Amino acid sequence: DPRPAAVDTYFKAHLHSANYHAVLETIHSHSLVAGLPDIACSPTQAKFLMLQARMCNAKHILEVGTLGGYSAAWFAMTSPDTKVTTIEADSGFANVARQNIETAGLSQRIEILEGLGTTVLQSIREEVQRGLREKFDFIFIDANKQDNLAYFNAAMDVSKDRAVIIVDNVVRNGMVVSAEEAEKDDRVKGTRELIDVIGKLKGIEATAIQTVGEKNYDGFLIAMKV
Ligand code: DHB
Ligand code: MG
Numbered sequence: 001d002p003r004p005a006a007v008d009t010y011f012k013a014h015l016h017s018a019n020y021h022a023v024l025e026t027i028h029s030h031s032l033v034a035g036l037p038d039i040a041c042s043p044t045q046a047k048f049l050m051l052q053a054r055m056c057n058a059k060h061i062l063e064v065g066t067l068g069g070y071s072a073a074w075f076a077m078t079s080p081d082t083k084v085t086t087i088e089a090d091s092g093f094a095n096v097a098r099q100n101i102e103t104a105g106l107s108q109r110i111e112i113l114e115g116l117g118t119t120v121l122q123s124i125r126e127e128v129q130r131g132l133r134e135k136f137d138f139i140f141i142d143a144n145k146q147d148n149l150a151y152f153n154a155a156m157d158v159s160k161d162r163a164v165i166i167v168d169n170v171v172r173n174g175m176v177v178s179a180e181e182a183e184k185d186d187r188v189k190g191t192r193e194l195i196d197v198i199g200k201l202k203g204i205e206a207t208a209i210q211t212v213g214e215k216n217y218d219g220f221l222i223a224m225k226v
Contacts, residue, residue, distance in 0.1 A: 004212040004213045004214065005213065005214040007213070008042060008043075008044050008213045008214040009214075011044055012043055012044060015047075016043060016044075016047060020047075020074075020077055023073065023104045023105075024043070024046075024070065024073055024074060024104075026100075026103065026104070027068060027069055027070050027073050027100040027103075027104060028040065028043075028068070028070050030068070030096070030099070030100055030103070031067065031068030031069075031070060031096055031100065034068070034096045034099075036067060036068045036093060036096055037067075039067065040067050040068060040070040040071060041070065041071045041074075041142075041168070041215075042213050042214045042215045044213055044214075045211065045213065045215065045220075046070065046071050046074040047074065049071065049074065049075070049140060049166065049220075050074045050075055050077050050078055052138075052164065052166070052222075053075055053078040053082070053138045053164075054078050054079065056137060056138050056164050057079075057137075058075075058078055058079075058082060058137045058138035058164075059079070059081060059082050059083065059137060060082075060083055060085070060134050060135070060136045060137055060138075061075045061078065061082060061083070061084045061085070061136065061137070061138045061139070061140070062084075062085050062086075062087075062124075062136040062138070062139045062140070062155070062158065062159075063075065063084065063085070063086040063087065063139070063140045063141075063142065064086075064087050064117050064121070064139075064140070064141045064142065064143045064151045064155075065086075065087070065088065065117070065141070065142040065143030065144075065168075066086040066087065066088035066093060066094060066097045066112055067088070067093055067097065067142075068093065068096045068097050068100055069086070069096075069097035069098075069100040069101045069104075069110065069112070070100075071140065071142065072084050072086040072097070072101070072106075072110050072112075073100070073101065073104055073106055073110070075138075075140070076106050076109050076110055078138075082109065083109055083110075083111070084109060084110045084111070085110075085111045085113060085124075085136070086110060086111070086112055086113070087112075087113045087114075087115070087117050087120045087121070087143070088112060088113075088114055089114075089115065089116050089117055089143070089144070091114060094112055094114040097112055098112055117143050117144070117147055117150075117151055118147060118150050118151075118154070121150075121151065121154035121158070122154070124154070124158050125154060125157050125158055128157070128158045133158075135158060135159055135160040135163070136155075136158055136159045136160065136163060137159065137160050137162075137163050137164070138163065138164050138166075139155040139158075139159055139163065139164070139165045139166070140166050140167075140168070141155065141165065141166070141167045141168065142167075142168035142169070144187075144190075145169060145186070145187035145188075145190040145191050146186045146187060146189070146190040147190065148167060148190040148191055148193070148194040149190065149193045149194045149197055152165065152167070152194055152197070152198070152223075156204075156225070159225065160225075161225055162224065162225055162226070163224070163225050164222065164223070164224050164225075165222075165223045165224075165225075166220055166221065166222050166223075167191075167194065167220065167221040167223075168218075168220060169187075169191070169218050169219075170191050170194075170195070170208050170218075170219050170220065170221045171208070171210050171211070171217060171218045171219035172185075172187065172188055172191070172218060173216055173217050173218070174217065175188045176188060176191055176192060176195070176219075179192070194221075195208075195221070198221070198223060203225060203226060204223050204224065204225055204226065205223065205224050205226050206221060206222065206223035206224070207221075207222060208220065208221040208222070209222065
């Protein structure tokens with residue numbers, strides 16, 4: 001179906017001004033040239049997430065899964081004093097992201113922490129507990145889906161009251177509803193485990209929204225600490 005991509009093109013043409021665009025498009029194209037998989041958020045998705053962060057007046061954003069730094073660069077557009085901390089396990093991806101962020105002139109506002117998500121988040125937990133690091137007000141989880149629950153639990157620990165936590169790729173072409181798919185695909189399993197837990201947690205309001213567009217049929221989970 002060509003319509004979702006055509007509609008994204010239309011919305012980008014009309015709603016995405018040139019302010020942001022040169023720098024972000026450079027990051028996207030350089031990431032592809034460097035051989036990274038084409039799995040970053042689309043421009044309309046990334047701007048949607050940035051606007052959500054702006055609506056929260058987010059100043060300290062945490063991202064799990066940097067890839068080439070595309071969404072991190074968008075998050076840096078939240079406000080001139082917003083700081084982004086982004087975690088990447090793949091050293092090749094992290095190198096590309098560092099180059100991209102440097103080229104974009106965003107190194108002062110985007111901190112790339114290289115290492116396994118669970119390991120780096122444990123260090124962040126300890127820093128937060130010791131008062132060495134501020135709690136985050138907005139967290140985007142977009143890394144290996146098998147560890148979604150661990151990332152979410154860490155996100156709960158390192159975020160402020162009323163923080164917003166968004167998780168990418170919770171629909172996966174509709175596979176999320178299938179226990180059978182989950183048995184075959186760890187990524188679906190990881191997301192289903194997370195959704196089970198969030199549904200029973202106190203102190204959080206959540207829903208999920210399905211998306212179409214230039215990327216495949218997928219969706220975001222959005223949760224808020226209440
Ligand atoms: C995959 C991962 C993502 O974060 C995404 O947005 C799309 C696809 C993947 O691992 O296939
Ligand atoms: Mg994703």
